[in-house]
């Protein structure tokens with residue numbers, strides 16, 4: 001069980017969502033979702049496949065428009081931003097998606113340099129080298145600087161993917177199924193890294209997962225999306241301390257200790 005991060009600032013919400021609704025044709029995916037993410041917090045969103053977790057992330061990042069509701073990210077009402085303002089907001093959000101693949105023809109260093117060249121044009125080569133060293137060290141892979149992605153294990157590639165996301169110093173990290181497809185030992189390493197990123201960079205994160213070992217290891221707070229709404233919220237143990245058969249079924253099906 002994770003010890004709750006003492007540096008969480010509950011007076012500062014980095015994401016605030018109220019009454020969020022989203023339907024596709026007549027299929028209601030989100031039916032009135034309320035969510036707060038506090039500065040420095042790791043919030044885990046649990047839910048079965050198809051419950052709308054990715055839709056929620058896409059709405060937070062402005063890729064999808066809500067039908068109804070209020071979505072505020074880092075003080076900005078996402079729905080009201082111009083495309084340019086939205087681009088600026090997205091630079092403050094780090095996306096670690098399942099399919100955020102590395103460029104196979106580039107070395108690790110070149111992969112990490114790419115977002116800096118694109119989005120931080122004022123930096124000198126010396127600045128870029130320093131930032132790359134810091135993030136590689138943070139993910140424990142300083143020695144991989146000049147390797148090609150094909151020479152790395154799945155877990156190492158995942159770490160480099162997270163390093164590439166961190167390189168622009170995001171205020172919010174969104175992790176979509178961070179342990180999917182990894183063996184249990186590598187999953188534990190990624191869970192540790194998510195906590196390390198929180199501690200070192202003071203980021204606020206949403207972690208979407210079905211992996212209950214991951215939820216328990218990284219979540220300061222856990223919410224469960226069921227039937228289009230957050231039915232349960234609290235610490236991992238609080239969320240599962242219930243007689244709700246749907247929640248018990250999710251636990252029994254997913255938890256491997």
Ligand SMILES: Nc1ncnc2c1ncn2[C@@H]1O[C@H](COP(=O)(O)OP(=O)(O)OP(=O)(O)O)[C@@H](O)[C@H]1O
Nearest residue numbers: 024025027029047048049050051052053054055056
């Ligand atoms: N652009 C879209 N058009 C139509 N339906 C969509 C669209 N995006 C998502 N959906 C539907 O919304 C529902 C929720 O999808 P979502 O991808 O958010 O699920 P999820 O909880 O992330 O699942 P998984 O864990 O499998 O990724 C699904 O039934 C999906 O088919």
